[in-house]
Amino acid sequence: MNVFYSQKNAPNSVVSNIISSSFNDRLLQALQCRNNSRPPVWLMRQAGRHLASYRALREKYSFLDMCHNPELIAEVTLLPIEAYQVDAAILFSDILVIPEALKVGVRFEDKVGPIIEKPITNLHDIEKLAMPEDLTSLEFVKEGIRCLQPRLNVPLIGFCGAPFTVASYMIEGKTSRDFKKIKHWMYHEPQGFHTLLRKIADWSIAYLNMQIDAGVHALQIFDSWANTLSYRQFQEFSLNYLKYILKGLKKDIPLILFCRGSSVFGPDLASIKPAAVGLDWNCRVKRMRDVIPYPIALQGNLDPDLLYAPLPKIREEVNALLDEMEGDRGFILNLGHGIFPDVSEEAVRTLVETVRERRG
Numbered sequence: 001m002n003v004f005y006s007q008k009n010a011p012n013s014v015v016s017n018i019i020s021s022s023f024n025d026r027l028l029q030a031l032q033c034r035n036n037s038r039p040p041v042w043l044m045r046q047a048g049r050h051l052a053s054y055r056a057l058r059e060k061y062s063f064l065d066m067c068h069n070p071e072l073i074a075e076v077t078l079l080p081i082e083a084y085q086v087d088a089a090i091l092f093s094d095i096l097v098i099p100e101a102l103k104v105g106v107r108f109e110d111k112v113g114p115i116i117e118k119p120i121t122n123l124h125d126i127e128k129l130a131m132p133e134d135l136t137s138l139e140f141v142k143e144g145i146r147c148l149q150p151r152l153n154v155p156l157i158g159f160c161g162a163p164f165t166v167a168s169y170m171i172e173g174k175t176s177r178d179f180k181k182i183k184h185w186m187y188h189e190p191q192g193f194h195t196l197l198r199k200i201a202d203w204s205i206a207y208l209n210m211q212i213d214a215g216v217h218a219l220q221i222f223d224s225w226a227n228t229l230s231y232r233q234f235q236e237f238s239l240n241y242l243k244y245i246l247k248g249l250k251k252d253i254p255l256i257l258f259c260r261g262s263s264v265f266g267p268d269l270a271s272i273k274p275a276a277v278g279l280d281w282n283c284r285v286k287r288m289r290d291v292i293p294y295p296i297a298l299q300g301n302l303d304p305d306l307l308y309a310p311l312p313k314i315r316e317e318v319n320a321l322l323d324e325m326e327g328d329r330g331f332i333l334n335l336g337h338g339i340f341p342d343v344s345e346e347a348v349r350t351l352v353e354t355v356r357e358r359r360g
Protein backbone atom coordinates (compact mmCIF):
# COMPACT_ATOMS: atom_id res chain seq x y z
CA MET A 1 0.00 0.00 0.00
CA ASN A 2 1.74 3.14 -1.15
CA VAL A 3 -0.61 5.78 0.11
CA PHE A 4 -0.68 9.33 -1.07
CA TYR A 5 -1.92 11.67 1.57
CA SER A 6 -1.82 15.26 2.50
CA GLN A 7 -0.75 16.20 6.00
CA LYS A 8 -4.44 16.61 6.83
CA ASN A 9 -5.22 12.90 6.85
CA ALA A 10 -1.83 11.62 8.00
CA PRO A 11 -1.74 10.06 11.49
CA ASN A 12 -1.75 13.05 13.84
CA SER A 13 1.22 12.19 15.97
CA VAL A 14 3.63 11.93 13.06
CA VAL A 15 2.34 14.64 10.77
CA SER A 16 5.16 17.08 11.23
CA ASN A 17 7.78 14.43 10.58
CA ILE A 18 6.36 13.39 7.22
CA ILE A 19 7.68 15.53 4.44
CA SER A 20 7.10 13.42 1.35
CA SER A 21 3.73 13.32 -0.36
CA SER A 22 4.22 9.69 -1.45
CA PHE A 23 4.82 7.67 1.64
CA ASN A 24 4.31 4.04 2.63
CA ASP A 25 2.81 4.45 6.09
CA ARG A 26 1.91 0.80 6.71
CA LEU A 27 4.20 0.61 9.75
CA LEU A 28 2.68 3.73 11.31
CA GLN A 29 -0.82 2.37 10.72
CA ALA A 30 0.11 -0.93 12.40
CA LEU A 31 1.70 0.94 15.32
CA GLN A 32 -1.72 2.49 15.89
CA CYS A 33 -3.47 -0.89 15.40
CA ARG A 34 -5.21 0.56 12.34
CA ASN A 35 -3.65 -1.49 9.56
CA ASN A 36 -6.29 -3.17 7.42
CA SER A 37 -3.97 -4.80 4.89
CA ARG A 38 -0.98 -7.15 4.99
CA PRO A 39 1.37 -6.57 7.94
CA PRO A 40 4.39 -4.32 7.51
CA VAL A 41 7.76 -6.09 7.49
CA TRP A 42 11.20 -4.86 8.52
CA LEU A 43 14.06 -6.71 10.22
CA MET A 44 16.20 -5.81 13.18
CA ARG A 45 19.83 -5.35 12.05
CA GLN A 46 18.69 -5.10 8.43
CA ALA A 47 21.30 -2.37 7.80
CA GLY A 48 24.45 -4.37 8.36
CA ARG A 49 26.96 -7.00 7.58
CA HIS A 50 24.80 -9.56 5.76
CA LEU A 51 24.55 -7.09 2.86
CA ALA A 52 27.37 -7.27 0.29
CA SER A 53 26.87 -3.53 -0.35
CA TYR A 54 27.49 -2.85 3.36
CA ARG A 55 30.60 -5.04 3.41
CA ALA A 56 31.93 -3.19 0.37
CA LEU A 57 31.63 0.11 2.26
CA ARG A 58 33.34 -1.47 5.28
CA GLU A 59 36.38 -2.22 3.09
CA LYS A 60 36.84 1.54 2.93
CA TYR A 61 35.73 2.78 6.37
CA SER A 62 35.82 1.59 9.96
CA PHE A 63 32.46 0.94 11.62
CA LEU A 64 32.76 3.97 13.91
CA ASP A 65 33.83 6.23 11.03
CA MET A 66 30.64 5.15 9.28
CA CYS A 67 28.56 5.87 12.38
CA HIS A 68 30.07 9.38 12.59
CA ASN A 69 29.48 10.32 8.95
CA PRO A 70 25.98 11.70 8.16
CA GLU A 71 26.21 10.87 4.44
CA LEU A 72 27.18 7.28 5.19
CA ILE A 73 24.51 6.99 7.90
CA ALA A 74 21.95 7.91 5.25
CA GLU A 75 23.44 5.65 2.61
CA VAL A 76 23.62 2.56 4.83
CA THR A 77 20.16 3.15 6.30
CA LEU A 78 18.74 3.04 2.77
CA LEU A 79 20.61 -0.12 1.62
CA PRO A 80 17.97 -2.61 2.86
CA ILE A 81 15.12 -0.45 1.52
CA GLU A 82 16.71 -0.59 -1.91
CA ALA A 83 17.58 -4.29 -1.64
CA TYR A 84 14.27 -5.62 -0.26
CA GLN A 85 11.62 -2.87 -0.22
CA VAL A 86 11.02 -3.38 3.49
CA ASP A 87 8.32 -1.19 5.03
CA ALA A 88 10.57 0.72 7.42
CA ALA A 89 14.09 2.06 7.67
CA ILE A 90 16.09 1.81 10.88
CA LEU A 91 18.72 4.42 11.45
CA PHE A 92 22.24 3.11 10.88
CA SER A 93 24.01 3.70 14.19
CA ASP A 94 24.68 1.70 17.34
CA ILE A 95 23.42 1.54 20.92
CA LEU A 96 27.01 2.18 22.03
CA VAL A 97 27.18 5.76 20.73
CA ILE A 98 25.92 6.82 24.18
CA PRO A 99 28.81 5.19 26.09
CA GLU A 100 31.06 6.69 23.45
CA ALA A 101 29.64 10.14 24.24
CA LEU A 102 30.18 9.35 27.93
CA LYS A 103 33.86 8.94 27.07
CA VAL A 104 34.42 5.38 28.26
CA GLY A 105 36.34 4.57 25.06
CA VAL A 106 34.36 2.43 22.64
CA ARG A 107 36.02 0.35 19.92
CA PHE A 108 34.70 -2.37 17.65
CA GLU A 109 36.96 -5.28 16.84
CA ASP A 110 36.27 -7.57 13.93
CA LYS A 111 35.12 -11.02 15.08
CA VAL A 112 35.14 -9.84 18.74
CA GLY A 113 32.55 -7.06 18.83
CA PRO A 114 32.44 -3.98 21.02
CA ILE A 115 35.16 -3.26 23.57
CA ILE A 116 34.89 -0.61 26.30
CA GLU A 117 38.40 0.61 27.06
CA LYS A 118 37.57 2.14 30.45
CA PRO A 119 34.78 -0.01 31.89
CA ILE A 120 32.97 1.07 35.06
CA THR A 121 34.58 -0.63 38.06
CA ASN A 122 33.64 1.55 41.05
CA LEU A 123 31.30 4.28 42.30
CA HIS A 124 33.78 6.99 41.46
CA ASP A 125 33.70 5.94 37.78
CA ILE A 126 29.93 6.45 37.84
CA GLU A 127 30.07 9.82 39.59
CA LYS A 128 32.58 11.05 37.01
CA LEU A 129 30.23 10.44 34.07
CA ALA A 130 29.03 13.69 32.53
CA MET A 131 25.38 14.65 32.37
CA PRO A 132 23.80 15.35 28.98
CA GLU A 133 23.90 19.13 29.09
CA ASP A 134 24.50 19.33 25.43
CA LEU A 135 24.54 16.68 22.77
CA THR A 136 27.04 18.19 20.39
CA SER A 137 29.08 14.99 20.59
CA LEU A 138 26.14 13.19 18.97
CA GLU A 139 25.35 15.83 16.37
CA PHE A 140 26.33 13.44 13.55
CA VAL A 141 23.19 11.40 14.27
CA LYS A 142 20.99 14.48 13.88
CA GLU A 143 22.75 15.34 10.62
CA GLY A 144 22.36 11.75 9.40
CA ILE A 145 18.59 11.91 10.00
CA ARG A 146 18.41 15.23 8.18
CA CYS A 147 20.32 13.78 5.20
CA LEU A 148 17.82 10.93 5.09
CA GLN A 149 14.67 13.05 5.20
CA PRO A 150 14.33 13.92 1.52
CA ARG A 151 15.17 10.35 0.46
CA LEU A 152 12.67 8.42 2.56
CA ASN A 153 9.48 6.84 1.29
CA VAL A 154 9.03 4.66 4.39
CA PRO A 155 9.03 5.58 8.08
CA LEU A 156 12.40 6.00 9.77
CA ILE A 157 12.86 4.26 13.12
CA GLY A 158 15.30 5.92 15.51
CA PHE A 159 16.61 3.95 18.48
CA CYS A 160 18.74 3.62 21.55
CA GLY A 161 19.68 0.78 23.88
CA ALA A 162 17.80 0.24 27.12
CA PRO A 163 19.75 1.53 30.13
CA PHE A 164 20.19 -2.02 31.45
CA THR A 165 21.70 -3.31 28.19
CA VAL A 166 23.93 -0.25 27.73
CA ALA A 167 25.07 -0.53 31.36
CA SER A 168 25.93 -4.20 30.74
CA TYR A 169 28.46 -3.17 28.10
CA MET A 170 29.82 -0.33 30.24
CA ILE A 171 30.40 -2.64 33.20
CA GLU A 172 31.33 -5.91 31.52
CA GLY A 173 33.54 -4.10 28.98
CA LYS A 174 32.42 -6.34 26.11
CA THR A 175 29.67 -8.75 25.10
CA SER A 176 29.50 -10.94 28.18
CA ARG A 177 28.73 -14.62 28.46
CA ASP A 178 27.86 -14.77 32.14
CA PHE A 179 27.12 -11.18 33.26
CA LYS A 180 28.91 -11.85 36.55
CA LYS A 181 30.10 -8.27 37.03
CA ILE A 182 26.73 -6.71 36.46
CA LYS A 183 25.06 -9.21 38.80
CA HIS A 184 27.68 -8.32 41.41
CA TRP A 185 26.66 -4.66 41.18
CA MET A 186 22.98 -5.59 41.56
CA TYR A 187 23.55 -7.59 44.71
CA HIS A 188 26.36 -5.60 46.33
CA GLU A 189 25.94 -1.98 45.17
CA PRO A 190 22.35 -1.64 43.95
CA GLN A 191 22.24 2.11 44.68
CA GLY A 192 25.40 2.73 42.70
CA PHE A 193 23.99 0.65 39.87
CA HIS A 194 20.79 2.73 39.97
CA THR A 195 22.85 5.91 39.71
CA LEU A 196 24.46 4.54 36.55
CA LEU A 197 21.12 3.44 35.07
CA ARG A 198 19.59 6.84 35.80
CA LYS A 199 22.49 8.63 34.08
CA ILE A 200 22.18 6.44 31.00
CA ALA A 201 18.40 6.98 31.02
CA ASP A 202 18.86 10.78 31.13
CA TRP A 203 21.24 10.57 28.20
CA SER A 204 18.83 8.33 26.35
CA ILE A 205 15.95 10.78 26.82
CA ALA A 206 18.03 13.68 25.51
CA TYR A 207 19.28 11.53 22.63
CA LEU A 208 15.84 10.25 21.61
CA ASN A 209 14.40 13.77 21.83
CA MET A 210 17.18 14.90 19.50
CA GLN A 211 16.20 12.14 17.05
CA ILE A 212 12.54 13.22 17.29
CA ASP A 213 13.51 16.85 16.56
CA ALA A 214 15.58 15.72 13.59
CA GLY A 215 12.58 13.89 12.12
CA VAL A 216 12.35 10.16 12.95
CA HIS A 217 8.81 8.77 12.68
CA ALA A 218 9.03 6.07 15.34
CA LEU A 219 11.47 4.84 17.97
CA GLN A 220 12.63 1.47 19.24
CA ILE A 221 14.45 0.72 22.48
CA PHE A 222 16.58 -2.45 22.44
CA ASP A 223 16.94 -4.32 25.72
CA SER A 224 18.96 -7.15 24.24
CA TRP A 225 20.24 -8.57 27.52
CA ALA A 226 17.07 -8.35 29.64
CA ASN A 227 16.72 -12.13 29.32
CA THR A 228 19.52 -12.49 31.90
CA LEU A 229 17.32 -10.89 34.58
CA SER A 230 14.99 -12.51 37.11
CA TYR A 231 11.43 -11.21 37.17
CA ARG A 232 12.12 -8.92 40.14
CA GLN A 233 15.40 -7.70 38.70
CA PHE A 234 13.66 -6.89 35.44
CA GLN A 235 11.12 -4.68 37.27
CA GLU A 236 13.74 -2.91 39.33
CA PHE A 237 16.68 -2.52 36.96
CA SER A 238 15.07 -2.39 33.54
CA LEU A 239 11.34 -1.66 33.39
CA ASN A 240 11.53 1.33 35.77
CA TYR A 241 13.99 3.04 33.45
CA LEU A 242 12.05 2.20 30.30
CA LYS A 243 9.06 3.88 31.93
CA TYR A 244 11.18 6.87 32.91
CA ILE A 245 12.39 7.25 29.32
CA LEU A 246 8.86 7.01 27.90
CA LYS A 247 7.75 9.79 30.25
CA GLY A 248 10.68 11.97 29.21
CA LEU A 249 9.94 12.03 25.49
CA LYS A 250 8.85 15.46 24.35
CA LYS A 251 6.46 14.29 21.67
CA ASP A 252 4.02 11.44 21.44
CA ILE A 253 5.62 9.44 18.67
CA PRO A 254 5.17 5.65 18.49
CA LEU A 255 7.73 3.69 20.44
CA ILE A 256 8.49 -0.03 20.20
CA LEU A 257 9.92 -1.75 23.28
CA PHE A 258 11.97 -4.77 22.24
CA CYS A 259 13.63 -7.03 24.72
CA ARG A 260 15.12 -10.44 24.60
CA GLY A 261 13.00 -11.98 27.32
CA SER A 262 9.78 -10.36 26.11
CA SER A 263 8.16 -13.80 25.79
CA VAL A 264 8.14 -13.64 29.58
CA PHE A 265 8.19 -9.89 30.26
CA GLY A 266 5.80 -8.88 27.41
CA PRO A 267 2.80 -8.06 29.63
CA ASP A 268 5.04 -5.95 31.90
CA LEU A 269 6.39 -4.05 28.90
CA ALA A 270 2.78 -3.49 27.78
CA SER A 271 1.86 -2.15 31.22
CA ILE A 272 3.96 0.99 30.62
CA LYS A 273 2.01 1.63 27.41
CA PRO A 274 4.45 1.72 24.51
CA ALA A 275 2.95 1.76 20.99
CA ALA A 276 4.30 -1.77 20.46
CA VAL A 277 6.03 -4.66 22.17
CA GLY A 278 8.80 -6.39 20.21
CA LEU A 279 8.72 -10.13 20.90
CA ASP A 280 11.60 -12.57 20.94
CA TRP A 281 11.12 -15.90 19.17
CA ASN A 282 10.15 -18.09 22.12
CA CYS A 283 6.47 -17.23 22.36
CA ARG A 284 3.39 -17.73 20.24
CA VAL A 285 2.41 -14.21 19.11
CA LYS A 286 -1.26 -15.06 18.92
CA ARG A 287 -1.26 -16.15 22.53
CA MET A 288 0.57 -12.96 23.51
CA ARG A 289 -2.28 -11.05 21.86
CA ASP A 290 -4.65 -12.52 24.50
CA VAL A 291 -2.71 -10.78 27.25
CA ILE A 292 -1.62 -7.67 25.31
CA PRO A 293 -4.79 -6.30 23.70
CA TYR A 294 -5.18 -3.34 21.31
CA PRO A 295 -4.13 -0.56 21.14
CA ILE A 296 -0.68 -2.07 21.70
CA ALA A 297 0.90 -3.44 18.53
CA LEU A 298 2.97 -6.64 18.51
CA GLN A 299 6.18 -7.04 16.56
CA GLY A 300 8.13 -10.21 15.84
CA ASN A 301 8.99 -12.96 16.13
CA LEU A 302 10.60 -15.41 13.70
CA ASP A 303 13.62 -17.37 14.85
CA PRO A 304 16.69 -15.53 13.48
CA ASP A 305 18.18 -18.95 12.56
CA LEU A 306 15.28 -19.48 10.14
CA LEU A 307 17.34 -17.46 7.65
CA TYR A 308 19.74 -20.42 7.36
CA ALA A 309 16.90 -22.76 6.35
CA PRO A 310 16.07 -23.87 2.78
CA LEU A 311 13.99 -21.22 0.99
CA PRO A 312 10.74 -23.27 0.95
CA LYS A 313 11.04 -23.69 4.72
CA ILE A 314 11.44 -19.91 5.11
CA ARG A 315 8.25 -19.41 3.07
CA GLU A 316 6.43 -22.04 5.13
CA GLU A 317 7.32 -20.46 8.48
CA VAL A 318 6.56 -16.91 7.34
CA ASN A 319 3.21 -18.04 5.95
CA ALA A 320 2.39 -19.89 9.17
CA LEU A 321 2.96 -16.71 11.19
CA LEU A 322 1.02 -14.58 8.70
CA ASP A 323 -1.89 -17.05 8.78
CA GLU A 324 -1.95 -17.07 12.52
CA MET A 325 -1.96 -13.26 12.76
CA GLU A 326 -4.35 -12.73 9.83
CA GLY A 327 -6.69 -9.81 10.51
CA ASP A 328 -4.63 -8.43 13.41
CA ARG A 329 -4.50 -4.67 12.77
CA GLY A 330 -1.49 -4.18 15.00
CA PHE A 331 0.93 -6.87 13.86
CA ILE A 332 4.40 -6.06 12.47
CA LEU A 333 6.41 -8.92 11.04
CA ASN A 334 10.04 -9.05 12.14
CA LEU A 335 12.56 -11.52 13.54
CA GLY A 336 12.71 -12.24 17.27
CA HIS A 337 16.22 -10.70 17.33
CA GLY A 338 18.69 -9.25 14.82
CA ILE A 339 19.78 -10.75 11.50
CA PHE A 340 23.01 -12.73 11.81
CA PRO A 341 25.82 -11.29 9.71
CA ASP A 342 26.41 -14.46 7.67
CA VAL A 343 22.91 -15.15 6.34
CA SER A 344 22.33 -14.89 2.59
CA GLU A 345 20.57 -11.99 0.93
CA GLU A 346 18.48 -14.55 -0.91
CA ALA A 347 17.11 -15.85 2.38
CA VAL A 348 16.25 -12.33 3.59
CA ARG A 349 14.65 -11.51 0.23
CA THR A 350 12.56 -14.69 0.40
CA LEU A 351 11.30 -13.75 3.86
CA VAL A 352 10.40 -10.18 2.87
CA GLU A 353 8.82 -11.18 -0.44
CA THR A 354 6.64 -13.82 1.22
CA VAL A 355 5.14 -11.03 3.34
CA ARG A 356 4.89 -8.56 0.47
CA GLU A 357 3.12 -11.11 -1.75
CA ARG A 358 0.22 -11.28 0.69
CA ARG A 359 -3.01 -9.56 -0.29
CA GLY A 360 -3.41 -5.89 0.55
Ligand code: 1CP
Nearest residue numbers: 044045046047048063090091092093094095113222224338
Ligand atom coordinates in the same frame (compact mmCIF):
# COMPACT_ATOMS: atom_id res chain seq x y z
O1 1CP B 1 31.76 -4.68 11.87
C1 1CP B 1 30.80 -3.98 11.57
O2 1CP B 1 30.57 -3.62 10.40
C2 1CP B 1 29.87 -3.53 12.67
C3 1CP B 1 28.71 -4.39 12.82
C4 1CP B 1 27.60 -3.60 13.49
C5 1CP B 1 26.51 -3.01 12.86
C6 1CP B 1 26.17 -3.03 11.40
C7 1CP B 1 27.52 -3.28 14.87
C8 1CP B 1 28.51 -3.63 15.90
N1 1CP B 1 26.38 -2.52 15.06
C9 1CP B 1 25.74 -2.33 13.87
C10 1CP B 1 24.54 -1.54 13.61
C11 1CP B 1 23.44 -1.57 14.58
N2 1CP B 1 23.52 -1.92 15.89
C12 1CP B 1 22.13 -1.18 14.29
C13 1CP B 1 21.76 -0.57 12.95
C14 1CP B 1 20.47 -0.64 12.40
C15 1CP B 1 19.95 -2.02 12.08
O3 1CP B 1 20.16 -2.46 10.95
O4 1CP B 1 19.26 -2.61 12.93
C16 1CP B 1 21.37 -1.39 15.46
C17 1CP B 1 19.90 -1.16 15.68
C18 1CP B 1 22.26 -1.84 16.46
C19 1CP B 1 21.86 -2.10 17.83
C20 1CP B 1 22.77 -2.86 18.72
N3 1CP B 1 24.14 -2.80 18.82
C21 1CP B 1 22.31 -3.75 19.71
C22 1CP B 1 20.86 -4.02 19.99
C23 1CP B 1 20.28 -4.98 19.04
C24 1CP B 1 20.80 -6.39 19.15
O5 1CP B 1 21.24 -6.92 18.14
O6 1CP B 1 20.71 -6.97 20.25
C25 1CP B 1 23.42 -4.26 20.40
C26 1CP B 1 23.42 -5.26 21.54
C27 1CP B 1 24.58 -3.66 19.82
C28 1CP B 1 25.98 -3.86 20.24
C29 1CP B 1 26.85 -4.28 19.11
N4 1CP B 1 27.18 -3.48 18.05
C30 1CP B 1 27.95 -4.17 17.16
C31 1CP B 1 28.13 -5.47 17.69
C32 1CP B 1 28.94 -6.56 17.02
C33 1CP B 1 27.44 -5.53 18.89
C34 1CP B 1 27.38 -6.70 19.86
C35 1CP B 1 26.13 -7.51 19.67
C36 1CP B 1 26.14 -8.26 18.40
O7 1CP B 1 27.10 -9.02 18.17
O8 1CP B 1 25.18 -8.16 17.63
